[in-house]
């Protein structure tokens with residue numbers, strides 16, 4: 001049966017998911033959309049023959065909606081997730097699950113009360129073929145025991161009109177790195193501390209944002225993770241990752257495979273946006289999510305994964321404010337989230 005999806009948030013990410021559902025993902029259709037920007041939401045609704053529903057809670061409750069995608073402003077995620085879970089509906093929530101760890105805990109509590117996994121978090125990098133390949137190499141033991149991870153997360157410039165704050169470097173962008181690093185090195189290991197270091201800021205980022213930022217994490221097994229987030233790198237969307245082991249190293253390939261040599265130079269394109277870099281990952285992610293909803297067996301990134309990333313982001317914030325290395329103390333993983 002065709003899955004009827006309601007989408008909350010018709011900005012860049014919401015529109016991207018809607019386009020993918022319409023054009024390349026069979027088995028689902030968008031039947032309702034909601035956004036605080038009514039004009040855009042109505043345009044999007046008419047482009048996919050969906051209903052525009054002003055109140056997102058009404059969309060969640062609608063008989064015309066079997067499952068919900070949340071792609072709205074980060075601080076609104078928690079309320080919508082909890083409402084969808086209370087309504088017994090499957091929900092796919094863009095990252096971050098919540099902008100606070102406490103919010104993630106409340107979502108986990110709601111899901112446990114429902115006694116059924118209903119929620120998946122949009123950590124789409126787990127569906128990217130390059131990250132999947134990197135993980136395979138590490139898990140096969142080819143580089144030995146992972147010791148160090150170096151990763152860079154660079155944006156050409158922030159997308160959309162929302163103002164980026166220094167905390168969003170961790171809550172909105174680095175959450176991807178916190179999650180994908182666990183996926184690469186094995187999630188039986190856990191983060192135990194975080195330190196945020198602010199170098200001199202770019203001239204282009206404005207006064208309220210520290211940019212770039214460096215983050216150093218330590219895991220219980222002693223792996224060191226060194227991350228850079230840079231919103232205004234101004235040359236493209238550039239995601240890099242190298243894992244150093246005791247037998248060798250493995251890294252993501254260059255994002256484009258066509259290398260041009262001409263006029264005395266060698267070059268390859270660096271795409272400008274994450275929608276382009278991770279296009280295939282977004283499609284695979286939604287395709288697998290839709291299939292898992294239809295089979296009533298959600299297996300993608302869970303609320304527990306969302307909680308861990310949010311907890312690390314919170315430690316980064318504390319570190320920025322205090323200048324100290326901040327310990328990360330996770331709550332005990334509820335049994336509900338074991339082995340999922």
Ligand code: ISE
Pocket residue numbers: 155172173176274
């Ligand atoms: C954005 O929200 C995303 O999710 C992208 O994947 C990320 O790379 C970017 O930095 C975020 O702002």
